[in-house]
Amino acid sequence: MSALPAKAAILGAGVIGSGWLARLIDNGVECAVFDPDPGAGSTIAPVLENAERAAAELIDVPRPRKGAWSLTGSVADAVAGADLIVEAVPERLDVKRAVYREIESANADGIIASSTSGFRPSVLQEGMSHPERLIVAHPFNPVYLLPLVEVVGGKATDPAAIERAMALYTALGMKPLHLKVEIDAFVADRLMEALWREALWLVNDGVATTEEIDDAIRYGCGLRWAQMGTFQTFQIAGGERGMRHFMEQFGPALAWPWTKLTDVPDLTPDLIDRIAEQSDAQADGRTPRDLERIRDANLVAILKALRATGWGAGETLAGYEARLRETTIGD
Numbered sequence: 330m331s332a333l334p335a336k337a338a339i340l341g342a343g344v345i346g347s348g349w350l351a352r353l354i355d356n357g358v359e360c361a362v363f364d365p366d367p368g369a370g371s372t373i374a375p376v377l378e379n380a381e382r383a384a385a386e387l388i389d390v391p392r393p394r395k396g397a398w399s400l401t402g403s404v405a406d407a408v409a410g411a412d413l414i415v416e417a418v419p420e421r422l423d424v425k426r427a428v429y430r431e432i433e434s435a436n437a438d439g440i441i442a443s444s445t446s447g448f449r450p451s452v453l454q455e456g457m458s459h460p461e462r463l464i465v466a467h468p469f470n471p472v473y474l475l476p477l478v479e480v481v482g483g484k485a486t487d488p489a490a491i492e493r494a495m496a497l498y499t500a501l502g503m504k505p506l507h508l509k510v511e512i513d514a515f516v517a518d519r520l521m522e523a524l525w526r527e528a529l530w531l532v533n534d535g536v537a538t539t540e541e542i543d544d545a546i547r548y549g550c551g552l553r554w555a556q557m558g559t560f561q562t563f564q565i566a567g568g569e570r571g572m573r574h575f576m577e578q579f580g581p582a583l584a585w586p587w588t589k590l591t592d593v594p595d596l597t598p599d600l601i602d603r604i605a606e607q608s609d610a611q612a613d614g615r616t617p618r619d620l621e622r623i624r625d626a627n628l629v630a631i632l633k634a635l636r637a638t639g640w641g642a643g644e645t646l647a648g649y650e651a652r653l654r655e656t657t658i659g660d
């Protein structure tokens with residue numbers, strides 16, 4: 330039996346919901362989408378267009394026939410008969426809980442996968458009649474290209490739902506990372522927020538512009554991070570004696586007043602203006618759509634390079650293609 334759902338519902342068609350839609354239909358899954366915004370269709374179209382361009386460039390084997398999709402008029406219509414219910418509504422507990430109530434009255438057994446960036450699943454589960462099928466499946470933008478999805482269960486989650494989810498996201502070509510301990514904002518966003526706070530301080534204190542900070546990332550550590558994480562990178566930096574040596578050498582620096590990580594700069598109108606103006610200057614006339622296309626082309630190139638070395642996200646991609654090849658031969 331395929332790990333993929335026969336039918337999925339997507340609730341919320343913003344940046345993330347549209348990205349999930351692209352990934353699901355690209356794997357042949359039929360999808361029903363609900364978003365109360367009458368303009369939702371116009372948000373979806375460019376995301377699907379970007380996703381198609383990226384997949385055509387990236388995937389080297391015959392791809393599955395696209396899943397059909399449609400916009401529906403209500404949560405109930407979207408979730409009827411769905412095995413997977415992707416919740417991608419705004420990051421507000423009251424909105425998410427209201428949506429869960431609607432789901433529960435119209436669908437009895439689909440997995441409910443919240444895209445939340447920060448709410449613990451146990452918090453989302455409060456007040457549900459059947460919380461055992463709710464999980465967090467936290468993706469990264471663009472969902473159709475980045476493989477990582479953090480899978481987190483709450484106190485009431487049935488372990489079988491986690492098991493199904495792990496198989497399902499693998500079948501979608503993703504790298505599901507099962508976090509066994511629930512914390513607010515999970516792992517990846519905690520790391521990103523630490524960097525973000527430090528970056529905000531550097532702009533606030535007039536140390537560097539947004540462009541200089543981005544250059545400090547993309548010309549150095551950012552290139553390393555695409556292929557090895559912080560720990561493996563530092564282990565190598567420790568030379569022959571590895572991580573122990575690295576920690577002996579740089580451990581004491583942690584006590585020096587290098588970072589302002591625990592404090593947050595005041596997001597004053599002046600600081601927001603400065604960051605927005607510097608970011609616009611950095612874009613140099615490119616529209617958000619232009620930047621999306623550049624981002625996607627770069628991500629495709631990086632994924633291809635990692636596929637050639639069989640490493641990290643490239644290994645995930647190669648495994649996905651191998652499974653697609655088998656499916657196509659079996660057709």
Ligand SMILES: NC(=O)c1ccc[n+]([C@@H]2O[C@H](COP(=O)([O-])OP(=O)(O)OC[C@H]3O[C@@H](n4cnc5c(N)ncnc54)[C@H](O)[C@@H]3O)[C@@H](O)[C@H]2O)c1
Nearest residue numbers: 340341342343344345364366417418419420444445446470
């Ligand atoms: N943007 C990111 O980079 C990112 C990354 C990972 C996870 N997330 C999470 O994904 C979720 C969605 O974020 P987003 O960035 O796509 O937001 P968004 O604002 O782009 O989209 C949210 C969509 O939900 C719709 N909506 C509002 N109420 C609804 C309802 N009752 N039923 C169905 N749809 C409804 C809105 O009309 C909107 O189109 C949030 O929980 C967020 O934390 C976002």
